Amino acid sequence: SSELTQDPAVSVALGQTVKITCQGDSLRLYSATWYQQKPGQAPVLVVFGKDNRPSGIPDRFSVSTSGNTASLTITGAQAEDEAVYYCNSRDITGNQVLFGGGTELTVL
Amino acid sequence: QVQLQESGPGLVKPSQTLSLTCTVSGGSISSADYYWTWIRQHPGKGLEWIGNIFYSGTTYYNPSLKSRVTISVDTAKKQFSLMLTSVTVADTAVYYCARDRTGHYPPYAYNWFDPWGQGTLVIVSS
Numbered sequence: 001s002s003e004l005t006q007d008p009a010v011s012v013a014l015g016q017t018v019k020i021t022c023q024g025d026s027l028r029l030y031s032a033t034w035y036q037q038k039p040g041q042a043p044v045l046v047v048f049g050k051d052n053r054p055s056g057i058p059d060r061f062s063v064s065t066s067g068n069t070a071s072l073t074i075t076g077a078q079a080e081d082e083a084v085y086y087c088n089s090r091d092i093t094g095n096q097v098l099f100g101g102g103t104e105l106t107v108l
Numbered sequence: 109q110v111q112l113q114e115s116g117p118g119l120v121k122p123s124q125t126l127s128l129t130c131t132v133s134g135g136s137i138s139s140a141d142y143y144w145t146w147i148r149q150h151p152g153k154g155l156e157w158i159g160n161i162f163y164s165g166t167t168y169y170n171p172s173l174k175s176r177v178t179i180s181v182d183t184a185k186k187q188f189s190l191m192l193t194s195v196t197v198a199d200t201a202v203y204y205c206a207r208d209r210t211g212h213y214p215p216y217a218y219n220w221f222d223p224w225g226q227g228t229l230v231i232v233s234s
Contacts, residue, residue: 031218042204042227043155048220050213086155090219095168097145097157097219
């Protein structure tokens with residue numbers, strides 16, 4: 001299928017670990033990229049490639065892939081991590097771009 | 109560092125054409141390393157890829173919008189533009205421009221959008 005599926009919402013206790021997943025057939029060929037979006041702001045690149053983070057993104061954000069599922073793990077979630085997280089990849093043709101529907105993360 | 113800035117009307121009437129421009133500063137638009145992309149976000153909803161363009165003019169569009177979308181590039185002005193025809197209220201959204209880059213780590217390829225423009229809200233209303 002030409003879509004990426006994310007759980008709509010996830011919650012985590014402050015300081016605990018949370019995994020946000022993204023599923024799609026394209027992920028067998030294309031690694032997922034992850035973005036964080038806070039209200040009223042443009043999305044911000046969080047993790048891309050094997051495990052690359054732009055400067056300023058803490059190393060508590062990490063990624064993994066298994067089959068058609070990509071995961072973003074936040075180890076020791078902080079209050080400032082509360083946001084919507086989107087995954088993206090190219091589709092299986094390589095010419096289109098897919099976005100997941102987004103996962104709203106609540107830090108309790 | 110590279111910065112992107114969207115510009116264009118914030119209000120468009122139904123059936124008219126939405127036109128936006130993204131200006132690239134702090135870097136080259138003519139690099140073979142990047143695609144230049146338009147993405148939109150309906151109010152309270154997720155991200156939707158509209159399409160992208162290479163500096164040579166090669167374009168790819170979201171199939172759901174392809175019949176109404178044109179993306180063009182002006183390398184001399186370091187700008188790329190979006191035209192969306194026959195707009196309806198369903199085209200009301202925040203429109204972002206972004207730089208799209210591709211990488212590889214075997215067996216995977218990947219792309220990432222960075223940087224993004226700040227986004228511009230376009231409202232379709234009479």
